[in-house]
Amino acid sequence: MTGTRRPRVLAALVLVSLFLWPVPASADPGASAAPAEGAPGTVVQVRGAGWPVGVSVQVSVCGRNAVNGSVDCDQPGAVTAPVGPDGVVTAGLTVSAPPVPCPCVIHMVTPSGSEKMTVDIPFTVLGHKTADVVKQENPARIDVVDAELRGSGGVSELFGWRTKRTLVLTVRNNGPDPVTDAPLVVGWGADATAESPLTAPPTGTIEPGATAVYRVPVELPPASYGTFLVGGRFAGQTEFEVKFTTYPYLLFAVNLVALLALLAGVRAALRRRRTRSRGAAADVPFPAAPKAAPRSLDQTALLTYLESNARRADGETLVIDKPSLVAYLNGPPLLDSQALDRFLNDGGSDASR
Structure with missing residues (x-):
């Protein structure tokens, strides 16, 4: 069963690929013009396909079926159109009388420097004289x-x-x-x-x-x-x-100098920004150290120390006015060290006793 289905699947894939496979474009360029006739001054839309991509095509009106090349063409009225990426070229051509009689054609040719390719589209120039086509036996040398x-x-x-x-x-x-x-x-x-x-x-x-x-x-x-x-x-x-x-070497130099100046300005701006950032960081004050909590004063120890060590310069023991000292120590919490020094030096209000 499986072996029977496999050939059928392959055949179906081949058949589908024949429909989906892209058909190669014609190697020879083609072209058309609308309208197919007109008097001088008429604008004709010319369209070609299958042209080499990346070149331009010159379009002009020629007499004698352009058998002698551009000698038979109206070169001043010629136009040039680029070929698109799909090989299609379009151009609007204003009809003018060629330098030789008709039968006439719209002559399309690739420019100098590329592989020469030409296409001639039959065209009737209304009002222009017609004569037999004569190819120059001795073309211009x-x-x-x-x-x-x-x-x-x-x-x-x-x-x-x-x-x-x-x-x-x-x-x-x-x-x-x-x-x-x-x-x-x-x-x-x-x-x-x-x-x-x-x-x-x-x-x-x-x-x-x-x-x-x-x-x-x-x-x-x-x-x-x-x-x-x-x-x-x-x-x-x-x-x-x-x-x-x-x-344009000087233009390159000017652009280079402008670029260097721009980079220097950006660098200076970044440097100034870093400097301002550092200065702002330096201006921020450090947090103050927390104040130490006042220690409680042991009045009994202080009075005992003063009674045993308070002496005058001549060695006489000083009498401490304990009530005054205790009242002072129990006063406001702010300690006036200078007042305390004066009190101790003077021996209190009753130091002489």
Whole structure:
């Protein structure tokens, strides 16, 4: 009986695990746009899933189905959106006319410095001209001659103020044809991807064999420290990146001095409190010792002692006035030692007898 039930239980567990086991997400990213058409100025909600976590995605409107890359896209109107921990990215994109005719797409691409992934969503730009899709047989051949960051923030940067640099990018047109208004996309990031966009200047026209120099201001938030990346793409295909470090040492020093001053103040306050506690303890009077109870006086013994020992200096025996002495001893309980001395020295009121 038991041996029959065990296989059934195992089979049931396997069946349940098939329903509960998580289904792996698709390795290829997907995306959708709503609405699927609109005139320039229309706001489109773009949503993608299955994107690499921790990167940002650039979203733009492109003509010619983006067959030539970002050359066919409206780069000034592009937006950048981060990918959430679940691999989902959402962005609001304002439609603008691409530089080439439709058919158009909404082009989604990962930034420079990461694995390149792209998704194109068909989209109709109302009122924009349409033509056959033509892929450039001789695409622009742009090479980066030099990419460097110049300048520094000076003393203000050392105090944690905004870090400022200037990207100086030098490119050469090694193709047979002029390159006009090629898109220049630049961004910066604190990690391995330049996901925060920067404003790049127009590229103009580069004749064959000519070089062009572009300057892009780079400004980081206050109190930035560590290693940063500035990178991007020129003409949709030529990538570049530059790394630099910045540390607000004076800001660190000021914070350290403030911390030490705070600790010194706390220590002084504790020392003063201990001193006051000790002084208060010293001001508390010690309890007075209890007064000894007055001893009772044996008058008979005292009179006997005086009769046998009371003598004058010449040896003559003194006569003690016993009634006066007994009356004195039976007087108030407070003992006046000086009065007693005078009485004994004078021999009482009848000492001469």
